[in-house]
Amino acid sequence: xxxxGDSLGNDNKSEIWWRRDGGKRxxxxxxxxVAKGENASSPNWLLKARGVELFFTRIPAGSFKMGISxxxxxxxxxxxxxAYPWMTLAQDSQANAKRVKITRDFWMMxxxxxxxxxxxFLKATKRNVPVGAIGYNKSTKKLEYGADYSFLNPGFPDxxxxxxxxxxxxxxxxxxxxxxxxxxxxxxxxDWRTSDLQYKLNFRLPTEAEWEYACRAGSKAAYHFxxxxxxxxxxxxxxxxNLGASAGVDGFEFLAQVWNLQPNxxxxxxxxxxxxxxxxxxxxxxxxxxxxAERDPNGPCRGYMRAARGGAWNxxxxxxxxxxxxxxxxxxxxxxxxxxxxxxxxxxx
Numbered sequence: 001x002x003x004x005g006d007s008l009g010n011d012n013k014s015e016i017w018w019r020r021d022g023g024k025r026x027x028x029x030x031x032x033x034v035a036k037g038e039n040a041s042s043p044n045w046l047l048k049a050r051g052v053e054l055f056f057t058r059i060p061a062g063s064f065k066m067g068i069s070x071x072x073x074x075x076x077x078x079x080x081x082x083a084y085p086w087m088t089l090a091q092d093s094q095a096n097a098k099r100v101k102i103t104r105d106f107w108m109m110x111x112x113x114x115x116x117x118x119x120x121f122l123k124a125t126k127r128n129v130p131v132g133a134i135g136y137n138k139s140t141k142k143l144e145y146g147a148d149y150s151f152l153n154p155g156f157p158d159x160x161x162x163x164x165x166x167x168x169x170x171x172x173x174x175x176x177x178x179x180x181x182x183x184x185x186x187x188x189x190x191d192w193r194t195s196d197l198q199y200k201l202n203f204r205l206p207t208e209a210e211w212e213y214a215c216r217a218g219s220k221a222a223y224h225f226x227x228x229x230x231x232x233x234x235x236x237x238x239x240x241x242n243l244g245a246s247a248g249v250d251g252f253e254f255l256a257q258v259w260n261l262q263p264n265x266x267x268x269x270x271x272x273x274x275x276x277x278x279x280x281x282x283x284x285x286x287x288x289x290x291x292x293a294e295r296d297p298n299g300p301c302r303g304y305m306r307a308a309r310g311g312a313w314n315x316x317x318x319x320x321x322x323x324x325x326x327x328x329x330x331x332x333x334x335x336x337x338x339x340x341x342x343x344x345x346x347x348x349x
Contacts, residue, residue: 014188015048044267045107045343049188052120056107056343057267059214066212067097067286068222068323087276087334088305088327096286097323100209101295107343108206108214111258111269112277113181116166118151118173121181124188133172133333136254143314143335154335156254168255169275169338175306175330178205178278178339185341199345205280206342207298208325211309215272215322217265222321223272224264229317235262236272239314254313272320275338276308276328283307283327305329312336 043058122129135149136142136156149155151172173181185203206214221227225235232238237256252260256274263269282303284290290300299307305327311320314336318324328337 014050047185047189049117049185050120050124052117054117054185054341055110057110058105058107059102059210059266061102061104062213062218063099063101064213064216064218065097065220066100066209066323068321087308087332087337096291098286099294100213100297102210102213103296105345106206106210107345108210108266108268109340109342110263110267112169112275112338112340113173113178114167114258115151115170118170118181119166121184125180125184127180130172130174130177130333133335135172135335149333149335151333154255156335165257167257167259169258169270171255171275171335171338172333173278173338174333175278175328181339182341200348202344202346203341204344205278205339207296208279208281208307208309209297210342211277211279212322214266214268215264215310217268219265219322222323224322225262232272232317232320235264236270236274236311236317236320237261237313238273238311238317238320252313256313271310271322273311273315274313275310275336276312276326277310278328278337278339279307279309281307283325308337 045056045058047054047056121127129150129152131150132145132147133149133151133154134143134145135154137144137146138155146155149172151170154171182203182205186201189201189203215224217224219225222229223232223235225231237252237260256270258269258274261270264271281299282290282301283305284300284303288300291297306329308326308328309324311317311324319326
């Protein structure tokens with residue numbers, strides 16, 4: 001894998017195209033993209049930021065039942081409490097299912113932000129590599145804090161062996177750095193407009209409601225593919241053995257490349273497992289006043305911990321469900337924690 005400071009992208013120009021091919025990645029690069037300016041409402045977008053491709057899929061407005069009912073939680077005997085010192089797997093807080101409406105379309109990155117994407121962001125903004133994180137200790141086979149761990153060195157034995165590993169998710173990224181990545185994209189594309197000058201782009205972290213809605217892709221089941229836990233290895237990278245054990249049934253010992261496994265119905269990959277994903281919201285139980293809104297809710301206006309979703313390579317399948325929630329201190333950098341980006345296409349007044 002390229003070290004920080006090496007050139008991962010092939011140019012310094014940021015560009016946008018629309019795609020006709022259902023959002024699937026193609027080795028053809030720009031040859032699989034529609035000419036710029038044809039249709040700003042296209043469901044699948046490819047953005048090229050300084051030589052690195054970012055794929056987005058439109059998530060249509062709609063309503064869904066967020067969370068799970070209390071009886072379903074009790075039936076499945078889900079655990080709650082602290083899994084690690086830096087994270088609380090707050091399963092009990094998800095058991096307040098209610099109807100939520102997402103009132104407008106938004107776009108979601110098809111994959112988690114990769115090592116390559118985050119590396120280009122740091123180079124472009126001349127930021128130092130954030131060091132000091134909770135990484136994998138090969139000696140103890142545990143996740144432990146180390147002053148040298150970073151997104152380029154989360155401690156996994158094979159992370160530096162192949163250049164293809166730049167397409168693994170960027171981990172050891174704190175909440176503020178994830179927001180800074182979104183702000184960088186806003187700066188990169190601030191002068192871009194469609195050919196009819198009617199739209200602009202806004203990049204941000206998704207809210208919890210948007211994340212769960214996008215993950216479900218219309219499903220009411222425990223996972224976007226259904227209720228059968230035995231089907232999870234085809235869609236998500238989770239802990240199917242002891243930490244640091246063999247790859248197991250999902251085929252991965254640690255991280256998986258972001259295009260591995262099958263996406264959900266809306267072409268979003270690894271919504272179950274691989275790494276927890278930061279959300280924009282402060283964390284709070286659904287019963288609190290910050291969650292009273294039923295249209296585009298975004299949690300409380302203040303708090304101590306941020307919400308994360310999706311599960312990770314080192315947690316049990318029950319924590320990878322669509323409704324599962326985690327509460328994480330925003331300064332946390334850990335080898336099981338990453339993010340993906342949401343995008344708004346806003347009309348210009």
